[in-house]
Amino acid sequence: MARAEDQERQQLGEDIVAAVQRMGVASRRVGDVFAAREGLHATDLEALLHVMQAQARDDPLTAGALAGSLGVSTGAATAVIDRLERAGHVQRHRDEHDRRKVIVRYSDAARAVAGEFFGPLTRLTDEVLGTFTTAELHTVARFLGAYTDAMARHVHDARTADGPRSAARDDRT
Template sequence: MVGVAQQQEGHDDERARLQRVLVDDVRTLTYRTQHLAHAFAEHQTMHPTDLEAMVHVMQAETDGDPLTAGGLAGALNLSSAATTSVVDRLERAGHVQRERDAVDRRRVHLRITREAMGVAGAFFGPLGRRTDAVMAQFSEAELAAVHRFLVGFSQAMEDAEREHRSASSPAQP
């Protein structure tokens, strides 16, 4: 008969194995995502930072809180001048447009153009259909658990990045 301590040890071993597998899975997903993003950027003759900027602008619009250039600078961790260069390139390429705030005309929001959405949809549409098929295999409760995991994992990575940035920034007098 297997004792309680042996059962617990087996459970701990399985949990540790699953945690290692999940970390490996996240690592694999990360580099595959980067490869696909680089392929899209290359297909559009864009710099990877420009693509990242587009993703931030698009996500902010989706969230109902459009970005300003200053907000984009913070998201990209770039200077104002570097961010202006990115926005200028994206605007010249027809991917982003500047739009004055209806209430405060001094504020300028960044918006993804319809053309950019069409190009992104054409490129990423097949991926969307594939990921929809994958998600259809899971119950709502399982999807909610995966969501909690990914949000928590993403937050842990963001916290680690912030710590590394603050540790590497020059000391303030």
């Protein structure tokens, strides 16, 4: 009986990973359509998401923190913020406790644009969530959080591995 359970678990794992991969592709496509409509680069959209999520957590995001989240230099982050500010998506504010710090905030105009575009997706998401019990949603949230953390660890490890793969292949010839 344990073998059948192991096989079922293996198949479920494969199905879940495939579903997460499809979700990643679909999510990227949604982001691509929104970015194209708004004239944003992919990095601009990612930055906007970081700013929006930080603001939702009531955790002000500085330009330096945004650079770290994006994995870019502070100069590159400043360029992203400049583009987003020109487009009306973010605003810079001085930190009320430390005037040397600049906080990046999601603008009301950006919230309206996002609401118009993502509103239908939010309704569809609510429909999907409505088909799950609270206990199931806790499990899904725990899985997605853990899986996302695992992918972030993998990206970190891959970026810090010694040298590019092509150099390793060249050594074998």
